[in-house]
Amino acid sequence: MALNLNILSIPSYSSKAGFIHHRSLPQRPLTHQSMISSNIKCLQTTHSIDDPTIIRRSANYQRSIWDFDFIQSLKSDYKWETYKSKTNKLEEEVRHRFNDDGTMRQLLGLLELIDDIERLGLGYLFEEEIKKTLDTIMCMEDIKESLHATALRFRLLRQHGHEVNQDTFNHLKDEMGNYMASYFADVNGILSFYEACHLAAEGENILEEAKQFTRTVLKGMKDNIDSNLEKQVNHALELPLHKRITKLEAELERGDALKSIQSYMYETGASEDMAREQVGHMIDETWKKMNTDVIKNEFLLSQPFIKTAINLARMSLCIYQYGDGHGVFDDENKNRAESLLFEPIPLLMDA
Known part of the structure; x- marks a missing residue:
């Protein structure tokens, strides 16, 4: 049996003279189904009103140290006319x-x-x-006066988008296809060769093989060289020059496992060392793709655009290589940012 509910009118705004009048609605029988539907709507409305505000989980980000007062306090001694x-x-x-x-x-x-x-x-x-x-x-013609000269020429030309064949380094091997032992004692040359190998494009197996070879040689000789050169070697092994932000020279240490490494360990059951190796391999493959795009430049992109894209990848490594350098801003990250953005390169003034 249907119930009759008389809905007499609802207020309505009239554009004429700004008056409000009531608009009559036709009478409508209220069935059992419509009553249930209305009750559900009322319950939903009441539930959303009575519930407390849902608080989103906090990411526990620390307060930024780069506040207005800190920025204003930065000064440079090199702004005077003499400098x-x-x-x-x-x-x-x-x-x-x-x-x-x-x-x-x-x-x-x-x-x-x-x-x-x-x-x-x-x-x-x-x-x-x-x-x-x-x-x-x-x-x-290629400079073959030394391994250092050959490798440096290759790296700089590739960095600036020139197509240089990986066969440039074939003269370093003997008839059996092995690298000649005479180059092993040239630490500076091996280091330059190692740095050059990181500009390898996709499918360049000669450079990939050379990267593994030079890395092994550098690890074996770094304890038998002078301290300054040892520092350069350790820095290159930790983060090659091609992947490094220019001007930024940090004393770099291995930190906690990154989330990507932790995720790989969880998904595959791999150890941390195996996970680090795999993630490192994925990063290397991505760099090869970028190197290939830089060399081919099929879309005729401008050099400033290409440099910006490469620098974004470098900055990502700089920020996240040893943990969350964005959300957790410790003294080391602060010092690196200040060194990169605020601290000038010292000038030696004449006496």
Whole structure:
């Protein structure tokens, strides 16, 4: 049996003179089904109103240290006119070295100059000079005066998008296909070769084999070299130059297992060492794909865009290589950020 419910009217706003009037609705029988439906709606409404506010889980992020007062407190002693004049003078001296005919005949010295400039993060000041020089070197014969020279030429040319064949290093092997022992004693050359191998593209097995070979050799000789060179070797083994943020030189230590490593251990039952090796392999393969894209540049992307994309990958490694460098900002991460963003490169003033 249906129940009759008289709904007389509901308020409605009239656009005429801004009056509110009541609009009559037709009478409608209220059935048992509609009553159940109405009760459900009422229960849902009451439930959502009475329930307390749902609080989202906190990620426990620490409060940022980069507040307004801290940023305002940053100062530089190198903003005065004396230092500006010294800086301009040094820039001109470097440009003169690029344009000096005698320097052009000493190709290794010129390559080392470019390498030093880019390691300091100053490549943007000499983009035209670097490009012109590398374009010229690309058209010249390979430098085979030393392993260091060959590897440095290969790495710098590849970093700037030139197609250099991996066969460049074939002369380092004997007739049996093994690397000649005469190169083993050249620590600087082996280190340069190791750094160059990280610019391998997809399918370049010669460079992949050489990377494993040079890594093994460097591990074996690092305890028998001077302290400065040992520091360079340890740094390269920990994070190769191609994957490193320029200008940033941190004393780097192995930290807690990353979430990606923990996830791989959980999913596969692998040990931490095996998980680290696998994740490292995945990272290397991704870098090879990026190196391939840089060399081919099928979409004709500009060099500034390419450099930005590569630097994003480098920054990711810098932040997350040893844990959550974004959410957990300890003293080490703070020092690295300050070194990269705020601390200037010291200038040696004339006496």
